[in-house]
Amino acid sequence: MDALAVEHVSWHAGAVPIIGDVTLRVAPGELVALIGPNGAGKTSLFNVVSGLCRPSGGRVLLGGADVTRLAPYRRARLGLGRTFQTSAVFASLSVTENVALAVQAARGGSMRPWRRRSDRAVEAAAGEILERVSLAPAKQAGELSHGEKRKLEIALLLASAPKMLLLDEPMAGVSAEDVPALAEVIRGLTGEDRGVLMVEHHMDVVLDLADRVAVMHHGTLLACDSPAAIMADATVQEAYVGEAL
Numbered sequence: 001m002d003a004l005a006v007e008h009v010s011w012h013a014g015a016v017p018i019i020g021d022v023t024l025r026v027a028p029g030e031l032v033a034l035i036g037p038n039g040a041g042k043t044s045l046f047n048v049v050s051g052l053c054r055p056s057g058g059r060v061l062l063g064g065a066d067v068t069r070l071a072p073y074r075r076a077r078l079g080l081g082r083t084f085q086t087s088a089v090f091a092s093l094s095v096t097e098n099v100a101l102a103v104q105a106a107r108g109g110s111m112r113p114w115r116r117r118s119d120r121a122v123e124a125a126a127g128e129i130l131e132r133v134s135l136a137p138a139k140q141a142g143e144l145s146h147g148e149k150r151k152l153e154i155a156l157l158l159a160s161a162p163k164m165l166l167l168d169e170p171m172a173g174v175s176a177e178d179v180p181a182l183a184e185v186i187r188g189l190t191g192e193d194r195g196v197l198m199v200e201h202h203m204d205v206v207l208d209l210a211d212r213v214a215v216m217h218h219g220t221l222l223a224c225d226s227p228a229a230i231m232a233d234a235t236v237q238e239a240y241v242g243e244a245l
């Protein structure tokens, strides 16, 4: 069963066709990188998969369940997690407090403030997640580097134990020295049979991390294959004429 299946998906913005007949699968435990020149339709595809945009044709399946008509929060409950290009963390709270809030929300949806002494289980779960993303618990979220903030965003997603993750340019704004550590965290996300679909412009990161690379161009999927096959694909090279691949 695929973690994610996008089947013949099209999306129009009003009358303007943006995505046409895209079919793409992500297996459990697989990391697929989604690349393509600016304006190719990568974010639009993420919006269709996460439920922010309703496709004009085709289907989206999560773990085999048809979610095409479900609202984003219901897809999240079915195990879909998504990061965005902009950071969304509570800057004045510590790293642990941020993750503990997410764990608590995932467990009960209660909006009561997380209480330091009353919920050791929540704290323990938060600690475990922070270890997985190699992030120091005591730091205030507002003081983190870009790379650390990206790790914290991933930690917040892991709080709800998603089966399928959409990562939107995780390396954007991250300094060169933080890239290897963040790449290592992303590499670990496919554990526990989790599927990952990642939009990323840094080709070295894509080639290093991806099991397969999907290439979008003018709203369609040009190719989806191993990194080596994609690098050797003449059609792909042509789509990127004038741009660094």
Ligand SMILES: Nc1ncnc2c1ncn2[C@@H]1O[C@H](COP(=O)(O)OP(=O)(O)OP(=O)(O)O)[C@@H](O)[C@H]1O
Pocket: 013, 014, 016, 018, 036, 037, 038, 039, 040, 041, 042, 043, 044, 045
């Ligand atoms: N709501 C909308 N209304 C009209 N046009 C849109 C809308 N959303 C996206 N587009 C257009 O669709 C095309 C694809 O946009 P999209 O953001 O999906 O591309 P992208 O591959 O994510 O690009 P980038 O790498 O620059 O983020 C662009 O030409 C964009 O201007």
